[in-house]
Amino acid sequence: MKSCLIVDDSKVIRMVAKKILQELDFETVEAEDGQVALDLCKNQMPDAVLLDWNMPVMDGIDFLKNLRQLPGGDGPVVVFCTTENDVNHIQEAMEAGANEYIMKPFDGEIIQAKFAQVGLL
Amino acid sequence: MGPGDFNFLQEMLKRESGLVLTEEKSYLLESRLIPVARKLSLNGIEELVVRAKNGTSPEVKKAIIEAMTTNESFFFRDIKPFDIFREATLPYYLDARQNTRKIKIWCAAASSGQEPYSLAMILNELGPKIAGWNVDILGTDISTDILDKAINGLYTQFEVQRGLPVQNLVKYFDKEDEHWRVKSELRSMVKYREFNLLDSFATLGQFDIVFCRNVLIYFDQETKAQILARIAECMPPDGLLFLGGAETVLGISNLFQPIPKLRGVYEVASKESGPSAFMEHPAVAAFAS
Ligand SMILES: C[S@@+](CC[C@H](N)C(=O)[O-])C[C@H]1O[C@@H](n2cnc3c(N)ncnc32)[C@H](O)[C@@H]1O
Numbered sequence: 001m002k003s004c005l006i007v008d009d010s011k012v013i014r015m016v017a018k019k020i021l022q023e024l025d026f027e028t029v030e031a032e033d034g035q036v037a038l039d040l041c042k043n044q045m046p047d048a049v050l051l052d053w054n055m056p057v058m059d060g061i062d063f064l065k066n067l068r069q070l071p072g073g074d075g076p077v078v079v080f081c082t083t084e085n086d087v088n089h090i091q092e093a094m095e096a097g098a099n100e101y102i103m104k105p106f107d108g109e110i111i112q113a114k115f116a117q118v119g120l121l
Numbered sequence: 122m123g124p125g126d127f128n129f130l131q132e133m134l135k136r137e138s139g140l141v142l143t144e145e146k147s148y149l150l151e152s153r154l155i156p157v158a159r160k161l162s163l164n165g166i167e168e169l170v171v172r173a174k175n176g177t178s179p180e181v182k183k184a185i186i187e188a189m190t191t192n193e194s195f196f197f198r199d200i201k202p203f204d205i206f207r208e209a210t211l212p213y214y215l216d217a218r219q220n221t222r223k224i225k226i227w228c229a230a231a232s233s234g235q236e237p238y239s240l241a242m243i244l245n246e247l248g249p250k251i252a253g254w255n256v257d258i259l260g261t262d263i264s265t266d267i268l269d270k271a272i273n274g275l276y277t278q279f280e281v282q283r284g285l286p287v288q289n290l291v292k293y294f295d296k297e298d299e300h301w302r303v304k305s306e307l308r309s310m311v312k313y314r315e316f317n318l319l320d321s322f323a324t325l326g327q328f329d330i331v332f333c334r335n336v337l338i339y340f341d342q343e344t345k346a347q348i349l350a351r352i353a354e355c356m357p358p359d360g361l362l363f364l365g366g367a368e369t370v371l372g373i374s375n376l377f378q379p380i381p382k383l384r385g386v387y388e389v390a391s392k393e394s395g396p397s398a399f400m401e402h403p404a405v406a407a408f409a410s
Contacts, residue, residue, distance in 0.1 A: 085278065090291050101287040103278050110282045116200075117286055 002120065003027045007037040007063065008052040008081070017050055017081070020108045024121060034058030038066050045072050048120050050111075051098075053082035053089070061096055068097045077118050081106060122151065126170045130154075130185065133173065138186045138263055139319050139340040139348075153188045160184075187264045191339070194232040196285035197239045198334070202363050202385050205408065206330075207243045209383065210361060212404035214329060215250065217359060223255045227328040229318060229352070230336035231260030234271030234311070235280075238303055240332070241310040242289055259328075261316035268313050274303030319344070322351045329357060334385075335365035342373055349374040353389055359399055362387040382409035 004026040006017045011032075018028045029046060031037035035058040037049070049067075053060040060080060067073045077099045082089070085103040093101055100114045115121045127147055134140040142150070151166065158169045161184065172181040197203045214224050228237045237260040244256055262268050281290055281301045294301040316325070318336070331352055337345045352362060353376040362377055363386055364370070370377040370387050377387035380400060388397055399405055 085296075087291050087296055090287060094288065094291075101290075102282060106282075110279070113283050117284070 001025060001027050002047040003029065004048040004050060005029045005031060005037060005040060005046040005076070006050050007031045007034065007055070007060065008050075009033055009055040010052075013052070017111070020111050021050070023108065024112060024115065034060060034063030034066075037063050038070075041067055041070065041073070041076070045075050047076060048115070049076050049078045050081050050102075051078055053080065053084045053093075061092065064093070064096045064098060077120055079114055079118065081111075122147075122166050126166065129170055129174060133182065134186065134189055135341075137182060137319070138190065138317065139344045140186075140189060141339060141341050142189070149189070154185065157184050157188045183265075187266050190264055190267075192232045192264065192267045194235045194335075195280065195283040196235045196289075198236065198284060199366050199385075200284070202332075202334070203239055203243060205383050205386055206240065206363075207246075209402075209405040209408040210330060210386075211243070211247065213399050213402040215254075216402065217398065218329070222253060224257070224330070225326070225328045226256070226258045226330045227325070227332070228258065228260040229316075229331060229333040231262045231268070231271055231313065232264075233267050233276075233280075234260060234274060234303075234313070235276075235284075236260070236332055236334065237271070237311040237313075238274070238293075238307060239284075241307050242293055244310065245293075245307065256310075258311045259325075260311050260313045262313075263315070263317045265315050268315060271311075272308075272313050274308045275300050276302075318348050322355050325355055327355050327357065328360065330361050330363070331356065332363045334363060334368070337368050338365065345373050350376055353377060356389055358389055358391060359397065360389050361399070362389075380409075 004021050006014050006028055008014050009032050014030050021028050029040060031040055033055040051060045051064065064078055078097065079100040079102060080093045080098050081102040081104060083104045090101050099118045102110055102114055130150060131142045134142055154166050154169060158165050161181065163169050163172065169181065172178050173185060218224055226240060231237050237258050240258055244251060260271060277300060281294065293304050293307050295304060333352060337348065349370060366385060376390055378390045380386050380388055388399060391397065
């Protein structure tokens with residue numbers, strides 16, 4: 001079973017994402033900001049990260065940059081999942097090492113399509 | 122709606138578009154035709170049927186047909202056929218058409234354009250390899266409304282997230298408010314035209330590659346066989362046909378034969394036994410193994 005770390009400051013979004021990912025047969029772990037997520041990754045790298053952008057303490061893009069510096073940090077497939085939906089944000093995310101990008105609002109179909117595209121399914 | 126109206130609509134849809142409407146699907150008539158009647162300021166389905174029957178208003182018939190067709194499509198639908206197109210089909214044609222440097226592609230049920238634009242993206246990725254080549258993509262559909270959408274190339278955020286890699290989104294689309302528009306370079310690679318698959322193919326010309334996906338499923342066996350026969354007629358001996366995931370030629374037409382290991386792809390049947398030139402091409406053999 002693959003693992004996915006869900007990073008989002010909204011509890012509701014984490015819950016929705018968790019439900020979708022569990023249906024896709026993922027084991028899920030949750031973090032409410034980038035710092036908590038980074039600590040979790042230092043402990044154990046997940047197979048995938050579903051990542052919000054705007055969060056308190058550490059935002060998604062800083063988390064991603066830090067993650068890619070960690071030993072084994074190039075392993076997880078990172079899929080942004082954010083309301084930021086302009087080309088500049090998307091490009092910044094890809095340059096920082098994101099593998100895919102979901103623009104909120106999302107649903108199970110979009111998550112499934114994107115995860116399949118990056119070879120997670 | 123009375124049984125007379127249902128029978129009339131069922132018969133008309135079959136005759137004019139090929140669509141087979143079963144009794145179980147009759148609920149679709151109500152849900153899809155009531156908005157049509159409203160749009161035309163008519164008093165419900167009964168009046169719509171009266172108008173369609175008296176034959177003086179072809180636009181009413183057309184509106185009914187367009188409302189009853191299923192237009193769902195998405196970029197790189199099912200992924201696999203597009204991998205086959207990129208990894209096997211194009212390498213073969215780039216060799217086989219060295220002399221003419223011409224490849225003609227037809228999307229026979231183009232709907233809102235996701236399929237032809239996906240092919241255009243793949244072609245564009247070939248870069249210098251197709252410089253100087255003349256590659257035509259024609260997208261046709263019975264519905265002019267849906268073709269308008271294809272021509273405009275304007276998609277919702279939801280539509281560009283089903284199947285389209287984000288790298289392709291930023292490369293080939295511009296953001297317009299909450300929508301995404303296909304860039305003009307890509308739009309100019311595809312020509313669109315209204316065409317009913319039940320009509321004569323005489324005006325269409327020849328095609329090396331035909332995508333006829335997720336449309337034959339709506340037709341009966343006889344209609345499927347007739348359309349497949351006409352597609353075969355407008356193809357060279359090494360032409361390739363791509364069908365949808367739930368479609369096949371098996372048991373319907375012997376003018377095409379499946380290609381082992383390339384699901385959904387069919388070649389024009391030949392009298393000669395043994396593998397075709399396509400199957401023997403190194404890129405195709407490598408992909409299939
Ligand atoms: C489900 S879409 C398929 C789109 C695309 N090929 C795909 O696989 O994603 C089916 C399309 O077939 C078109 N269609 C239905 N009957 C047709 C006919 N008789 N001639 C041409 N197009 C037809 C519909 O208008 C609709 O856009």
